[in-house]
Amino acid sequence: MTTAVPAAQPRFGTAQILLALSVAILVIVVAVPVLLIFFNAFWVQGQFNVVDVIKVLSQHETYQALLNSLILASGVTVTGTIVGTFFAWLVTRTDLPFKGTMKVLFLVPFMLPSFIGALAWKMLLSPRSGYINRLFMDLLGLDGPVFDIYTYGGIILVETMYLFPFVFIQVAGALERMDPTLEESARISGADLFTITRKITIPLVMPSILSGSLLIMLYSMAHFGTVAVLGIEVGIYNIPTLIYEKIHQSAGSFASIRTGTVLASVLVVTAAFIMWLQNKVLARGKYQIIAGKSFRPSELKLRGLRVPMLLFCIAYIGFTIVLPTVTIFMVGGLRTYGLPFTAENMTLDNYKFILFDWQLTRDAIWNSVSLGFSAALITMTAGVIISYVIVKMKVRGKGILEFLGMLPFSVPGSVIALGVILAWSGKFGVNIYNTVWIILVAYIARYMAFSLKANSAALEQVHDSLVEAARASGATMWQALKDIVVPLVRPGMLAAFFLIFLPALRELTVSVLLYGPTTRTIGVAIYTLNEDGETVYSAALAGIALIIIVFGESVIKRLFKVGRKG
Amino acid sequence: MRLAKLASVCTGLLVAGAMSTAAFAEQQLFVYTSMKESLIGSLKAAFVAKYPDIKMDHQSAGAGKLMAKIAAERESGKILADVLWTSEVPDFYQLKKDGLLLPYISPETKGAINPLPDYDGSFTAARLGTLGIAYNTRFVKTPPKAWADLKKPAFKNAFGVANPALSGTAYMSVALLSKTFGWEYFEALRKNGAKMGKGSGQVVDDTASGELLASLGVDYITLDKVKKGATLGLAYPQEMLVIPSPVAIFKNTPNLDAAKKFVDFLLSKEGQEIVAKNGTLPVRTDVKVPPEYGLPPVADAVKRSIKVDYPALIAEKEATVKKFTEIMQKK
Numbered sequence: 001m002t003t004a005v006p007a008a009q010p011r012f013g014t015a016q017i018l019l020a021l022s023v024a025i026l027v028i029v030v031a032v033p034v035l036l037i038f039f040n041a042f043w044v045q046g047q048f049n050v051v052d053v054i055k056v057l058s059q060h061e062t063y064q065a066l067l068n069s070l071i072l073a074s075g076v077t078v079t080g081t082i083v084g085t086f087f088a089w090l091v092t093r094t095d096l097p098f099k100g101t102m103k104v105l106f107l108v109p110f111m112l113p114s115f116i117g118a119l120a121w122k123m124l125l126s127p128r129s130g131y132i133n134r135l136f137m138d139l140l141g142l143d144g145p146v147f148d149i150y151t152y153g154g155i156i157l158v159e160t161m162y163l164f165p166f167v168f169i170q171v172a173g174a175l176e177r178m179d180p181t182l183e184e185s186a187r188i189s190g191a192d193l194f195t196i197t198r199k200i201t202i203p204l205v206m207p208s209i210l211s212g213s214l215l216i217m218l219y220s221m222a223h224f225g226t227v228a229v230l231g232i233e234v235g236i237y238n239i240p241t242l243i244y245e246k247i248h249q250s251a252g253s254f255a256s257i258r259t260g261t262v263l264a265s266v267l268v269v270t271a272a273f274i275m276w277l278q279n280k281v282l283a284r285g286k287y288q289i290i291a292g293k294s295f296r297p298s299e300l301k302l303r304g305l306r307v308p309m310l311l312f313c314i315a316y317i318g319f320t321i322v323l324p325t326v327t328i329f330m331v332g333g334l335r336t337y338g339l340p341f342t343a344e345n346m347t348l349d350n351y352k353f354i355l356f357d358w359q360l361t362r363d364a365i366w367n368s369v370s371l372g373f374s375a376a377l378i379t380m381t382a383g384v385i386i387s388y389v390i391v392k393m394k395v396r397g398k399g400i401l402e403f404l405g406m407l408p409f410s411v412p413g414s415v416i417a418l419g420v421i422l423a424w425s426g427k428f429g430v431n432i433y434n435t436v437w438i439i440l441v442a443y444i445a446r447y448m449a450f451s452l453k454a455n456s457a458a459l460e461q462v463h464d465s466l467v468e469a470a471r472a473s474g475a476t477m478w479q480a481l482k483d484i485v486v487p488l489v490r491p492g493m494l495a496a497f498f499l500i501f502l503p504a505l506r507e508l509t510v511s512v513l514l515y516g517p518t519t520r521t522i523g524v525a526i527y528t529l530n531e532d533g534e535t536v537y538s539a540a541l542a543g544i545a546l547i548i549i550v551f552g553e554s555v556i557k558r559l560f561k562v563g564r565k566g
Numbered sequence: 567m568r569l570a571k572l573a574s575v576c577t578g579l580l581v582a583g584a585m586s587t588a589a590f591a592e593q594q595l596f597v598y599t600s601m602k603e604s605l606i607g608s609l610k611a612a613f614v615a616k617y618p619d620i621k622m623d624h625q626s627a628g629a630g631k632l633m634a635k636i637a638a639e640r641e642s643g644k645i646l647a648d649v650l651w652t653s654e655v656p657d658f659y660q661l662k663k664d665g666l667l668l669p670y671i672s673p674e675t676k677g678a679i680n681p682l683p684d685y686d687g688s689f690t691a692a693r694l695g696t697l698g699i700a701y702n703t704r705f706v707k708t709p710p711k712a713w714a715d716l717k718k719p720a721f722k723n724a725f726g727v728a729n730p731a732l733s734g735t736a737y738m739s740v741a742l743l744s745k746t747f748g749w750e751y752f753e754a755l756r757k758n759g760a761k762m763g764k765g766s767g768q769v770v771d772d773t774a775s776g777e778l779l780a781s782l783g784v785d786y787i788t789l790d791k792v793k794k795g796a797t798l799g800l801a802y803p804q805e806m807l808v809i810p811s812p813v814a815i816f817k818n819t820p821n822l823d824a825a826k827k828f829v830d831f832l833l834s835k836e837g838q839e840i841v842a843k844n845g846t847l848p849v850r851t852d853v854k855v856p857p858e859y860g861l862p863p864v865a866d867a868v869k870r871s872i873k874v875d876y877p878a879l880i881a882e883k884e885a886t887v888k889k890f891t892e893i894m895q896k897k
């Protein structure tokens with residue numbers, strides 16, 4: 001490989017400026033907040049102090065939260081992996097009818113924010129008044145609920161419903177790309193299906209399963225919404241919910257911030273460990289799955305089970321996607337929570353009120369849209385520059401950048417939020433606490449990883465020779481970038497934009513720690529309305545959020561299709 | 567590139583727009599209150615209609631959360647709120663002691679009852695909140711009459727109190743009931759499966775849905791849901807919980823004129839009529855609560871109310887919350 005930058009260059013050329021800029025962005029936005037967390041956790045009055053950290057960790061409350069995070073995350077990982085693998089196998093390796101449609105449908109849970117799902121399940125399965133529990137209690141004359149959602153099991157169930165696609169995507173992809181000749185040769189040599197599955201299929205797919213389940217674990221460890229909706233009331237806290245409780249209830253006192261930072265440190269270390277494990281698994285698995293696209297893998301004939309299996313899939317989707325969504329919209333249309341769904345109890349007033357009359361919800365929608373848009377645009381632009389330096393440039397000091405670029409991947413949302421509070425609330429001269437800017441800074445830090453991933457992928461496909469040709473023909477570095485690189489990576493940039501814009505629209509974990517009186521986001525508004533007992537308004541707003549998300553998601557799909565054709 | 571430039575200009579405008587919607591009105595006012603949207607919303611509408619040049623904003627959240635917010639803001643050097651209006655009376659004595667409140671005796675106080683000792687205008691009661699037993703009429707056929715009724719098997723595992731760390735009215739109620747009946751009362755409730763919920767609105771909503779059969783309900787929150795068709799009843803035992811909700815102006819407010827106007831308006835006949843219309847007791851004797859709510863008249867309620875020992879209340883605040891939480895978290 002030749003380098004894009006000539007060896008004899010001025011000391012502060014474009015390359016150095018870009019490098020300095022990239023490092024500066026990542027340091028200020030990502031590294032400083034995270035370092036401040038460790039600093040606050042381990043330094044007390046100017047001294048390194050581990051005893052205090054251990055003291056905080058051994059308090060019943062913190063210790064229990066750590067344990068809960070572990071219990072919930074492992075539970076969700078196990079169930080999510082089973083569900084995801086099973087459905088992935090079903091849509092790729094069997095003759096299930098309507099496989100293509102089913103595959104798309106199994107990805108829908110990705111669109112639904114899990115805290116909205118949790119809200120719906122609370123309405124369906126709370127022990128005494130949940131619609132499903134009520135139904136069974138009335139029908140069968142039961143005294144108690146069929147299922148109590150306010151339990152570990154309930155939380156695991158709800159998280160599984162919305163997180164299993166992590167495994168589903170990875171495994172379905174692996175099963176499709178797997179070279180079928182491997183299995184076939186085993187069959188020709190006389191192995192039975194069981195042996196083939198055990199000795200060939202599973203070992204080949206294992207890395208994908210593992211990497212998917214580690215993603216679930218990573219996500220679940222750091223997940224705020226579901227536990228906040230279903231756990232807090234019965235005393236089940238995980239790390240992010242305890243951080244939230246500490247920051248909100250104890251008035252920003254030193255002790256509570258410290259507990260927060262210690263918990264956050266644990267979260268960072270755990271997340272980093274999971275990321276490391278995942279990289280190891282992927283590195284090992286890479287050469288095993290050979291992209292053999294020429295053959296279709298052999299399909300298992302379901303025979304008599306074809307229709308029952310289809311019905312099962314439909315029932316699963318109906319139960320986990322359709323039912324909660326319908327519940328949200330129906331409850332959002334009730335005049336007040338607790339009324340039966342009869343015509344005279346239904347109204348559109350709630351939707352009208354939150355869209356047009358209520359400042360709080362109108363602000364929330366506006367805040368989320370403008371924050372998402374700004375964060376996506378800024379992060380996309382910064383991401384291009386940083387990825388360019390990482391992927392294409394040969395400058396000294398790039399190693400730091402690579403490390404800094406990896407950092408956002410393993411930093412959970414609540415940690416970023418806590419970090420920006422420490423960094424931007426006046427201690428270092430800048431005070432943007434209580435404003436939208438602090439949320440914007442946090443979003444940029446949080447979503448930088450998405451942008452780097454999408455942009456690096458796009459940049460890797462741009463061959464160096466193109467830039468070299470431009471440079472050889474006399475273009476400056478800047479011209480080469482502008483006229484050659486940027487047009488070529490535009491699809492990657494666009495992808496980065498939407499990869500950030502949509503999640504930011506429904507974001508809760510970060511903004512719930514940072515919102516001020518006028519800076520609620522959609523997620524925060526839904527969550528606080530639910531907490532305040534405005535159940536119908538919270539459901540109506542959730543319904544509107546779902547419409548915005550689904551609308552946004554389909555616009556992108558169309559956009560990309562058109563883009564690809566053109 | 568031109569597209570990118572255009573887009574970034576747009577972003578700038580968008581963000582700037584989000585922040586500066588308030589910048590053009592002549593006067594601004596920010597109210598932190600624990601009153602729910604139904605009450606503060608209608609007050610705000612009337613206030614803004616009367617003073618169109620004042621741009622009023624408000625943050626509505628539980629008293630505990632608001633105090634946490636204020637403490638964090640003090641730490642960072644600037645309190646965003648101009649006016650505070652909650653039901654957690656001890657907070658106001660504390661803020662006054664810390665020298666954060668501006669004494670202001672509104673001309674409207676002449677027509678108002680003052681239940682607060684050591685009155686110097688630092689904070690003025692703007693509403694007499696009452697709490698009763700909110701119960702779901704679909705499931706509870708004999709309305710509870712006394713506080714002791716909640717210990718009965720009819721309310722097994724089905725009575726809720728909001729978290730006093732979050733809600734000012736819940737905190738005051740817990741303090742008053744524990745003073746009157748002793749902590750044994752709450753211990754007995756817990757034995758009967760009573761629960762601690764989240765905010766004061768949430769326990770009422772849970773009662774409306776049937777998740778709880780009864781809860782400690784704030785008057786206007788319960789009655790607002792009744793108005794919308796919820797199957798709720800509100801019963802007042804003989805020993806009534808009557809809790810003043812003080813309003814105060816922060817000393818360093820840059821919007822003093824608007825803040826004073828708001829306090830005046832709140833205490834005026836017009837403002838108190840809105841308070842009463844929403845189903846909570848006004849502080850003015852010349853304002854009547856609509857009879858369909860079934861609220862006792864102000865004089866009667868004050869006579870029946872559990873007397874508040876303010877100094878003791880302030881001294882024991884944290885201990886009260888802790889003790890209650892401990893009892894309610896017992897297995």
